[in-house]
Amino acid sequence: MKKKDLSLISSSFIILGLLLIPTISVSAQQPTPSDDQVNAIARQLYCPVCENTPLDVCPTTACHQWRELIRQMLAEGKSEAEIKQYFVDYYGASVLSEPPASGINWLVYIVPPVAFLVGVFLLFQAFRTWKKAAKEPMTGSASSLIHGTDPASGSAPDDPYISRLEEELKKRK
Amino acid sequence: MSQEPGIASAPKRGVPIWIQIIIWLGLLGLLGILAAGLLKARHPILSVGSPVPDFTLTLFSGYEYHNASQVRLSDLRGQVIVVNFWASWCQPCAGEAPDVEAAWNSYAKSGKVIFLGVDYLDTEPAARTYLTEFNISYPNGPDMGRRISQIFNSNLGVPETYIIDQRGVLQFAQIGPFQSSAEIQAILDPLLAGE
Numbered sequence: 618m619k620k621k622d623l624s625l626i627s628s629s630f631i632i633l634g635l636l637l638i639p640t641i642s643v644s645a646q647q648p649t650p651s652d653d654q655v656n657a658i659a660r661q662l663y664c665p666v667c668e669n670t671p672l673d674v675c676p677t678t679a680c681h682q683w684r685e686l687i688r689q690m691l692a693e694g695k696s697e698a699e700i701k702q703y704f705v706d707y708y709g710a711s712v713l714s715e716p717p718a719s720g721i722n723w724l725v726y727i728v729p730p731v732a733f734l735v736g737v738f739l740l741f742q743a744f745r746t747w748k749k750a751a752k753e754p755m756t757g758s759a760s761s762l763i764h765g766t767d768p769a770s771g772s773a774p775d776d777p778y779i780s781r782l783e784e785e786l787k788k789r790k
Numbered sequence: 791m792s793q794e795p796g797i798a799s800a801p802k803r804g805v806p807i808w809i810q811i812i813i814w815l816g817l818l819g820l821l822g823i824l825a826a827g828l829l830k831a832r833h834p835i836l837s838v839g840s841p842v843p844d845f846t847l848t849l850f851s852g853y854e855y856h857n858a859s860q861v862r863l864s865d866l867r868g869q870v871i872v873v874n875f876w877a878s879w880c881q882p883c884a885g886e887a888p889d890v891e892a893a894w895n896s897y898a899k900s901g902k903v904i905f906l907g908v909d910y911l912d913t914e915p916a917a918r919t920y921l922t923e924f925n926i927s928y929p930n931g932p933d934m935g936r937r938i939s940q941i942f943n944s945n946l947g948v949p950e951t952y953i954i955d956q957r958g959v960l961q962f963a964q965i966g967p968f969q970s971s972a973e974i975q976a977i978l979d980p981l982l983a984g985e
Binding site (some may be wrong): 624665677678679682683685686689701705706707708709710721724728731738739742 | 809813816820823878879912913915916932934935936
């Protein structure tokens, strides 16, 4: 009985082993990358021939070739960074959807925030100046212009427009 | 002298002068970059009669020049150089490929003319298929990072061919395909006769 059990166990191990062989050999192969995997990289690249068209949606023969190249490189086990670097080396940095932060490209990253900060600073300065001006006591001529008096005589001028304006202001009070 | 009534002495206000200088310099710098870009866009093609800046073409294996995997323009002085830009996805390139190969074959043995094929924005497997299909035998290589095409034409469209004389001066620019090998020979023969 024991012998029978042993042979049964050993034969089941052999069968299990035989069943595993094809599984192992299949997993050692690189599966063909799907369109989604290819497009995940392709959408980060731009067609070098037709400007402003991402590689994943570009319909030209050249773009089809490039997508196939990405598929081939993925199947070879290349990483996303390696594939992107290959494209940059081969076709130039302009294929990247985001320019690399080097050389003159730095301007793309530096100019907008700097311009924004300068704008904020200028607005702050301007508001501060206006606030200061509003707080300062009015000078004779400015006050007279607003209150409608002649700075020299102190009497109200015979301007019907100013008189009407003052009446309107009184009504609103 | 008394101050005019009603006019107070104006306090110093606004943006400090050093910030104003920085802003203006920044704006001038940006305008300079824009102007340089516009000038380049207006004159994209290297003018005929200009010396061609030096470049190095890395060659596909099987398409080397005297067994060297790279060829430098300045090393070819004394020969007429035909630089042909092409791509496997370009239909007109396929149309002119047999004529360019035929023209090359008529000068190959003389040693006075060298043809260089520059594969523009292409993939190597497709380029190799193309080279085999048209039995191309002259040195060929990819335009890595578009560095060579930028020298000749910043708005390059394939096929384009540039012919450089023995002194390294650009003598002819063909935008578009050649119609026959005789057309190429008609350009090369006078250059060889005038050496």
